[in-house]
Amino acid sequence: MLYHLYELNQAALTPARAAADVYRLLFRNPLNPASHTPLGKSAAAALELFERTTRRYHKPIWGIDEVEIGGRKVAVHERPIIEKPFCKLIRFERDVSRWRRLTDSKILIVAPLAGHYPTLLRGTVRDLLPDHDVYVTEWQDARFVPRAEGPFDLDDYIDYVMEFIRYFHGDVHVMGVCQPTVPVLAAVSLMEADGDPAVPRSMILMAGPIDARQNPTAVNCFAESKELDWFRHNVITQVPWPYPGMMRLVYPGFLQLSGFMGMNLDRHMKAHRDLFHNLVKGDGDSADKHREFYDEFLAVMDLTAEYYLQTIETVFLEHKLPRGKMKHRGTPVQPAAVNRVGLMTVEGEKDDISGLGQTYAAQILCKSLPPLLRQHHIQEGVGHYGVFNGSRFRAEIMPKIREFIATHQRRRGLLARALRLSA
CATH class of the missing domain: 3.40.50.1820 (Alpha/Beta hydrolase fold, catalytic domain)
Known part of the structure; x- marks a missing residue:
C-alpha cells in the first residue's frame, strides 16, 4: 500500500504543479510589469520552489558529448x-x-x-x-x-x-x-x-x-539497530500499476531519498531557502548550480x-x-x-x-x-x-x-x- 499511496499523492499534486509552472512563467515574463517588482519575483521564486520540491525526478542523462x-x-x-x-x-x-x-x-x-x-x-x-x-x-x-x-x-x-x-x-x-x-x-x-x-x-x-x-x-x-525482519516488513513494498515491474517487491527509491535527506535535513533546507533568495535577486549562476545538483540528487531508483x-x-x-x-x-x-x-x-x-x-x-x-x-x-x-x-x-x-x-x-x-x- 505504501507505494500506491505515494503514487496517489504524486497524481493528486500534478494539477497543482502544472498550475504553479504556468504562473511561474507568467511572473517571469518580461512583458508582465509585475515580473519587475519584488512581489512578482518572490511569487515566481516561490512557485518554482513548490514545483521542484513536489516533482518526481526522472533518470538524468549522462550528457558527456565531448572531452x-x-x-x-x-x-x-x-x-x-x-x-x-x-x-x-x-x-x-x-x-x-x-x-x-x-x-x-x-x-x-x-x-x-x-x-x-x-x-x-x-x-x-x-x-x-x-x-x-x-x-x-x-x-x-x-x-x-x-x-x-x-x-x-x-x-x-x-x-x-x-x-x-x-x-x-x-x-x-x-x-x-x-x-x-x-x-x-x-x-x-x-x-x-x-x-x-x-x-x-x-x-x-x-x-x-x-x-x-x-x-x-x-x-x-x-x-545495526534493526533486525532483518524490520526492513522486510517496513521498507519493502510492491511496484504499482502501470509500471512494467508491477507487483515486483522493491525497496522504493523515495524511501531511500527520505533517508538521504534526513541525514542532513538542515543543510538541504538551507539550500532550498538560498535558492529562493537567489531567484528573487536574480543570481542565475547560483540557481543553476542548485538545479544541477538537485536534479541529480533527487532522482532515485527502486532496488x-x-x-x-x-x-x-x-x-x-x-x-x-x-x-x-x-x-x-x-x-x-x-x-x-x-x-x-x-x-x-x-x-x-x-x-x-x-x-x-x-x-x-x-x-x-x-x-x-x-x-x-x-x-x-x-x-x-x-x-x-x-x-x-x-x-x-x-x-x-x-x-x-x-x-x-x-x-x-x-x-x-x-x-x-x-x-x-x-x-
Missing part, C-alpha cells in the same frame, strides 16, 4: 556493449586514433546500486576519459523491469560483475565506488580462487563498506527486495565478508586468494557514510598480496562524494589513480612478455 584530449575537443558517444535485464554495460567511445584506442588502458567503473542513478558518477567518468577507455555499469530501475525477468539479488550482482570483467579477457582495471566495493572484491576473489585468466589488472575500491564495523557512521548504526535485503544482511548486519562467512551460491568468498590483482583503496577523511577504515579493510583481507601490489590513500578534507567527484578528486586523487593504473598496466604487460619468453 578535451591533448588540447583539443574530442567527441564522445555512449554505446551499450552488454545488455542484461537489470544492467547495461556502457562504453564511452571517444573519437580518437586507432593506436590510442588500442593502447589506452581500459577501466570498468562498477557504479553503485544504492538508490541513485549511475549518472551520479558523471564527473568521475569525465575526469577519466582523457586518459582511459571508460566502461560503466548502468543499473536499471527495478520498477521498469518486468517480473517475468525473474529476481535479482546480491549473488546475481556478483555474477554480472564477473561477466563484465571477463568481457575484457584480463585487459581491464575495475573500479568499485561505494556500495560495489563488496561485490567487486567478492567477484575478483572468486575469479582468483578459480585461477581465472581473465582477472583484471587491478581493482580500485573507493569509499565502500568492506567492513562496516570500523568507525561506524550513522548509516551503519541505524542498520529489488531480494538484493536490498541480502545486502543489508551480508554487509551491515552480519559483516560476512570481513568475518570470512560470505558465500556466493554456496562457494566461500576468500579475499586471501587474491594474489595477482593490484589493489588500491581510497577513503575520505570526513566520510559520513563509509567511515575511515571500512575500505582499508580490503587491504587486510587480501593478505596474500605482496606490498608491491598494494596502495592506500586517505584524502584529507573530503566527505563521501568528494572521494570520487569534485576539485579535490581531480587535483589530488585522480593523479594517484592514474599512476596506479599505469603501473599495473605495465606490470601485467611485462609479466606476459616474460611468460612468452620462458615458453
